[in-house]
Amino acid sequence: MPTLTKALLKSVEQLAVEAGAAIMQVYRREFAVELKADHSPLTEADKAAHVIIVRGLQALTPDVPVLSEEDTQRFEGANAEGVYWLVDPLDGTKEFIKRNDEFTVNIALIERGQPVLGVVVAPALSHTYVAASGLGAFKIVEDGQYVAIHTAPAPQVGQPWRVLGSRSHPDLRMSDWLAALGKHSVQPMGSSLKSCLIAEGRADVYPRFGPTSLWDTAAAQAIVEQAGGRVVTLEGKPLCYADSAQVLNPDFVVWGSSA
Numbered sequence: 001m002p003t004l005t006k007a008l009l010k011s012v013e014q015l016a017v018e019a020g021a022a023i024m025q026v027y028r029r030e031f032a033v034e035l036k037a038d039h040s041p042l043t044e045a046d047k048a049a050h051v052i053i054v055r056g057l058q059a060l061t062p063d064v065p066v067l068s069e070e071d072t073q074r075f076e077g078a079n080a081e082g083v084y085w086l087v088d089p090l091d092g093t094k095e096f097i098k099r100n101d102e103f104t105v106n107i108a109l110i111e112r113g114q115p116v117l118g119v120v121v122a123p124a125l126s127h128t129y130v131a132a133s134g135l136g137a138f139k140i141v142e143d144g145q146y147v148a149i150h151t152a153p154a155p156q157v158g159q160p161w162r163v164l165g166s167r168s169h170p171d172l173r174m175s176d177w178l179a180a181l182g183k184h185s186v187q188p189m190g191s192s193l194k195s196c197l198i199a200e201g202r203a204d205v206y207p208r209f210g211p212t213s214l215w216d217t218a219a220a221q222a223i224v225e226q227a228g229g230r231v232v233t234l235e236g237k238p239l240c241y242a243d244s245a246q247v248l249n250p251d252f253v254v255w256g257s258s259a
Contacts, residue, residue, distance in 0.1 A: 001064070001081050001083040001109075001111050001116075002060075002064065002083075002109070004116060004117060004132045004134055004135065005135075006135065008060075008132075009117060009119070009130050009131075009135065011056075011060055012057075012060075012107050012109075012117065012119045012130075013119050013121075013128065015052065015053055015057065015060075015107065015119075016053070016105045016107050016119045016121040016128070018052050018056070019048075019049035019052045019053050019105045020049070020121045020122075020123030021123065022045070022048040022049055022052055023045040023048070023049050023090055023096070023103075023105070023123055024123050024124065025048075026043065026044055026045035026048065027045065027096065027099070027123075027124065031043050031044055033097055040093070041093045041094060041097060042093065043090070043093060043096065043097070045090055045096060046069075046070055046089055046090040046093060047070060049089035049090050049105060050068050050069075050070040050071065050087070052089075053066075053068065053087050053089055053105070053107060054066050054068055054071070054087070057085050057087070057107075064079060064083055064085055064109075065077065065078060065079060065084045065085070066084065066085040066087060067085065067086050067087065067214075067215070067244055068087040068088075068215070069088050069215045070089055075244065077244060077245075078110065081111070081112075082110075082111060082112040082113070083110065083112075084110050084244065085107065085109055085110070086107075086108045086109075086110050086115070086214055086215050086218045086219075086241060086244075087106065087107050087108075087215060088104075088105070088106040088215035088216055088219075090104075090105065091103060091104045091105070091106045091191045091215070091216055092104060092190040092191030092192075092193075094190070095190035100190065101122075101124035101125055102122070102125075102189055102190030102191055103122070103123075103124065103190060103191050104120050104121060104122045104191045104192045104193060104196075105119075105120070105121040105123065106118075106119075106120055106215060106218070106219035107119045107219055108215075108218035108219040108222055108241075109132075110218060110241045112242065113240045113241050113243075114238070114240070114241065115218040115219065115221045115222035115225075115241065116222065117222055118130070118132075118218065118219035118220060118222025118223045118226075120195075120196055120219050120223060122191070122193055125193075126142070127139070127193070127196070128140040129149070129196045129199065129200075129223050130146070130223070131199075131222050131223040131225075131226035132222070132226070133222075133226065136148055136226055136227075137149050137150075137199055137223050137224075137226035139196075139200055149200040149201065149227050150200075150201060150227050150228050151198060151199060151200075151201055151224070151227050151228040151257065152201035152204060152256050152257070153256075153257055154204065154257035155204060159183070160183040160184050160185050161182065161183065161184040161185075161205055162187070162202075162203045163181070163184045163185065163186045163187070163203070163204065163205055163206070163207070164186075164187055164188075164194040164197060164198065164203045164205070164206040164254075165186050165187070165189070165194075165206070165207075166188065166189075166190070166194075166208065166210075167188040167189055173209045173251075174207060174209060177207050177209070178207075181205070187203070192216065192219065192220040194220075195217070195221070195223065195224050195254045196223060196224075198256045199220070199223045199224045199226075199227035199229060199256075200227070201227075201256065203256065204255075204256045204257070205253060205254065205255055205256065206253065206254040207251075207253045207254075208251060208252050208253070208254070209251045210251070211248055211249075212248070212249045212252075213247045213248060214241050214244065214247050214248075214249065215247075217231065217239055217249055218241055220254075221238075221239055221254075224254055224256075225238075228256075229254065229255055229257070230254070230255045231252060231253075231254050231255075232252060232253060232255070233251065233252050233253075234250070234251050234253065239252055
């Protein structure tokens with residue numbers, strides 16, 4: 001597999017930023033919305049970002065296959081080492097269409113079912129998060145500096161949990177889960193930004209009930225894990241990306257505390 005270096009992380013970051021710039025060109029004007037076979041929305045921004053990222057990754061690592069949300073048919077699986085790129089060119093297309101700025105570009109490198117590198121760019125908010133196994137997790141601030149990020153410890157007894165919830169995908173099971181959690185406040189938010197806020201310690205937990213796909217979670221999972229958190233199923237097992245033929249995730253919870 002590609003060696004996990006700062007240079008590789010920087011190259012992937014630059015691809016995500018370039019894709020984000022293409023997305024913003026569409027975002028600033030009128031655009032058409034199509035519906036895919038699963039009735040999820042698709043815009044020219046999704047398509048433009050997909051082309052930029054896939055071409056860039058193929059040039060960067062020719063021997064590593066790429067699975068993108070916008071081209072699942074030609075993906076034949078991970079390479080012999082169990083490695084592949086997993087991409088959501090525009091995560092939060094519904095938020096993009098609503099023009100609320102809460103959408104991201106997600107790029108992850110998967111090794112034997114686990115995300116070992118992740119880049120998340122929120123182009124409308126000028127937020128960039130990056131992480132790789134052995135290197136740590138970072139937020140890139142305005143002057144281009146990499147600032148290490150870490151999850152927050154669990155709230156002390158009597159303090160509320162800072163909970164993030166899906167803005168466009170409500171689920172009735174959430175109420176029961178929150179009742180069991182205890183004292184809390186909930187902030188709705190779109191895309192993989194929820195996990196990134198947990199990675200930098202600005203929230204404590206994000207429970208997700210209902211369908212998500214592999215490309216929705218992998219990049220942010222790498223960032224959360226390298227920042228000290230967990231992304232696990234309701235049974236406590238880490239989300240796994242080994243079976244790329246099964247693109248839907250189970251229900252899961254993103255915890256800032258590793259306890």
